[in-house]
Amino acid sequence: LAKKVLQKVNQRYHTLELDCDGVYKPMLLLKKKKYAAKMVEKAADGTLTETLERKGLDQVRRDWCLQSKQSGNYILDQILSGEDPEAVILKIHAHLAQLGKDMREGKMELEKFVITKGLTKHPSDYPDGRSLPHVFVAQSMLKASRAVNMGDHIPYVITAPIPPPASEVKPEEDSKLPKVAPKALTWVERARHPDEIRRSEGLLIPDYEWYITHQILPPVTRLCEPMEGTSQQALATQLGLDANQYSKGPAKGVQTHAPPKKKKYAAKMVEKAADGTLTETLERKGLDQVRRDWCLQSKQSGNYILDQILSGEDPEAVIVKIHAHLKQLGTDMRGGKMELEQFVITKGLTKHPSDYPDGRSLPHVFVAQSMLKASRAVNMGDHIPYVITAPIPPPASEVKPEEDSKLPKVAPKALTWVERARHPDEIRRSEGLLIPDYEWYITHQILPPVTRLCEPMEGTSQQALATQLGLDANQYSKGPANNGQPKELQDEELVNYQPVHTLPDEERFESVQKLELKCRSCHVTSSFPGVFHCTSTPLNTLQLTSGLSCTNPTCPSPNLWGYPSPTELQSRISNRLCLSIRKSVGQYYSQTTVCDDVTCGLRTRQCSVLGSLCLERGCHGRLVPEYSERELHTQICYWESLFDEEHAV
Numbered sequence: 001l002a003k004k005v006l007q008k009v010n011q012r013y014h015t016l017e018l019d020c021d022g023v024y025k026p027m028l029l030l031k032k033k034k035y036a037a038k039m040v041e042k043a044a045d046g047t048l049t050e051t052l053e054r055k056g057l058d059q060v061r062r063d064w065c066l067q068s069k070q071s072g073n074y075i076l077d078q079i080l081s082g083e084d085p086e087a088v089i090l091k092i093h094a095h096l097a098q099l100g101k102d103m104r105e106g107k108m109e110l111e112k113f114v115i116t117k118g119l120t121k122h123p124s125d126y127p128d129g130r131s132l133p134h135v136f137v138a139q140s141m142l143k144a145s146r147a148v149n150m151g152d153h154i155p156y157v158i159t160a161p162i163p164p165p166a167s168e169v170k171p172e173e174d175s176k177l178p179k180v181a182p183k184a185l186t187w188v189e190r191a192r193h194p195d196e197i198r199r200s201e202g203l204l205i206p207d208y209e210w211y212i213t214h215q216i217l218p219p220v221t222r223l224c225e226p227m228e229g230t231s232q233q234a235l236a237t238q239l240g241l242d243a244n245q246y247s248k249g250p251a252k253g254v255q256t257h258a259p260p261k262k263k264k265y266a267a268k269m270v271e272k273a274a275d276g277t278l279t280e281t282l283e284r285k286g287l288d289q290v291r292r293d294w295c296l297q298s299k300q301s302g303n304y305i306l307d308q309i310l311s312g313e314d315p316e317a318v319i320v321k322i323h324a325h326l327k328q329l330g331t332d333m334r335g336g337k338m339e340l341e342q343f344v345i346t347k348g349l350t351k352h353p354s355d356y357p358d359g360r361s362l363p364h365v366f367v368a369q370s371m372l373k374a375s376r377a378v379n380m381g382d383h384i385p386y387v388i389t390a391p392i393p394p395p396a397s398e399v400k401p402e403e404d405s406k407l408p409k410v411a412p413k414a415l416t417w418v419e420r421a422r423h424p425d426e427i428r429r430s431e432g433l434l435i436p437d438y439e440w441y442i443t444h445q446i447l448p449p450v451t452r453l454c455e456p457m458e459g460t461s462q463q464a465l466a467t468q469l470g471l472d473a474n475q476y477s478k479g480p481a482n483n484g485q486p487k488e489l490q491d492e493e494l495v496n497y498q499p500v501h502t503l504p505d506e507e508r509f510e511s512v513q514k515l516e517l518k519c520r521s522c523h524v525t526s527s528f529p530g531v532f533h534c535t536s537t538p539l540n541t542l543q544l545t546s547g548l549s550c551t552n553p554t555c556p557s558p559n560l561w562g563y564p565s566p567t568e569l570q571s572r573i574s575n576r577l578c579l580s581i582r583k584s585v586g587q588y589y590s591q592t593t594v595c596d597d598v599t600c601g602l603r604t605r606q607c608s609v610l611g612s613l614c615l616e617r618g619c620h621g622r623l624v625p626e627y628s629e630r631e632l633h634t635q636i637c638y639w640e641s642l643f644d645e646e647h648a649v
Helices: 002-012 066-079 086-102 135-143 193-200 206-224 231-238 296-309 315-334 365-372 425-431 438-455 462-468 565-589 629-642
Strands: 023-031 034-042 048-055 115-118 152-159 266-271 278-285 345-348 383-388 516-520 525-527 532-536 544-548 592-597 623-625
Touching: 002 592, 023 206, 048 066, 066 086, 066 206, 086 206, 086 231, 115 135, 135 152, 152 193, 206 231, 296 315, 296 438, 315 438, 315 462, 345 365, 365 383, 383 425, 438 462, 525 565, 565 629
Parallel strands: none
Antiparallel strands: 023 034, 034 048, 115 152, 266 278, 345 383, 516 525, 532 544, 592 623
16 A cells, blocks of 8 residues: 555655655654554565654663563553553553552562663763763773773762761751761762772662653653553552652643643633532643733733633634724823833842842843942842833934034934833833833733733734734734744644645745746736646636736736837846846845844844854844745745746646
8 A cells, every 4th residue: 555655756746756664563652753653564475564663752762761661661562562452551551550569679680770871972071970970980980090092982870978987977066956968979970880889788779759750751651651540640550650740641620722832822711619500710831921020011912812812702703803902002001001010020139239240131230230330228139110212313413423514413423222122110200201112012911921921812923913913014924923934743643744845836835935927018026827727717717817917907908018029028038037036036045033032123134153043132032034044945936936838737
């Protein structure tokens, strides 16, 4: 069957050649490039053989001990056995219960606990060996005059804590206080070479609880995650761990909407009271509305949009209400109809303001340092309120002329948005001179959280939301903000995945730069449809039409786009095509990058020494290409389709 599929696909698509990598039955697909499956192969004598293939799983990596890999392989064999799921879960639970018992009783060989990891550089070149166990062991080997070099794979075992002897427990100066034991070693400092453990004559043993918690439970949980009838809490119980520290699976209560991202969701929790009545409460986790670094108006707008999304109304009606709310909000903010408290942002100090190396990169630190200069008490842990104020034009007396009187006067350098942060009390005392920067708040405090909330909804986009707020829509994306990067497919999307080249031209080339021609007859600029294109007839049928005619239906002379000869039309098309190609290729090779954080908006051609991190101080976004190779490739495919007769037909 696989060979027949390959033959038909390769016959139909000449530019694409597929090859059969293998036939799998069954298959456990956890994530993209993370799966386990039984590969079915046909021998020369016609018999079928099955071999287990694993890709990207914990069982094929070095940083898991042998017992972890063996348990994972056993569970994989059970999952792929084809037995009844309930019987499989019972076997897995029984295996884990016996495993936890055997480990705690010390019935396993030392080799089952050995973890191996390679050195990417010489042990002495690591700045802190106490953060990586294999480096800590390698440095101990160097102290023992054992040869260790870059690239060596260091074996180690995490040992159990050893209680200090009574002689090392020193009393405090005050004899009434109890004796204080020395500081316990971290789990990294308890890493030992297997040879050292063998020489200890039973003094050093593996830390069984650490291995069960960190080496057995995590990979087992990931393998069993797709299975119904078990959970991390149930697996932890079988291993003899405290089940209350682990998740039962689905969150408690009944949620009316599934969370769009891990640990980021809003839902109405349905709870049953003692009298049997059902009550609904809004629960929010990880959203912008529960954080301090958003102003009150941003949180109120977010809550309103959440109420509309979770209301259960028709999606189109919800979008209309959201757009109307944002339009009115933008008008009210620019009209100064809101109280100052709506713009106050609060953030805490993690240390004393004078200990920050640069206060001009964080607005709350800048305000705190200004408060210190005004002899106001500010300490570590205080929550500093601030408002970003609008720029104040300098008076004419501060605008100094250049030495050359022929040159225009030069104004002093404008303040950054951080330097325009002020305490609310200072704004009240200014008697109207200082006002909030409404454009900054709309751009950085209203649009970003609203965009994230509306991202899963069809029928709106960041560009549409920006338009309702009165912003320049051309600076924002028409759809989900991915900055030209290929969208990462989720697991459920892999089932119905459709390759891009199989999409209709209207969808595939929706965002490309169209090749436009101006008709000499009607003087209307239209997109060139290609050598052939389909038009609808009065009978609602499709008709193949030549693209060498103007597409304007009211054109008096549409033939050859109003040009006297085909040669002139060809020259015009060739000229427009060359200019478009140069523009797109030049845009790609300009290597302009933009920050993927909508609150930053940095656009630059500079490169960071830290890779793709944003160059704007205080921003945690990443720089992505403004015009990616994916977009350029799609643009080239569009141009090619215009002159491909077979494609048009």
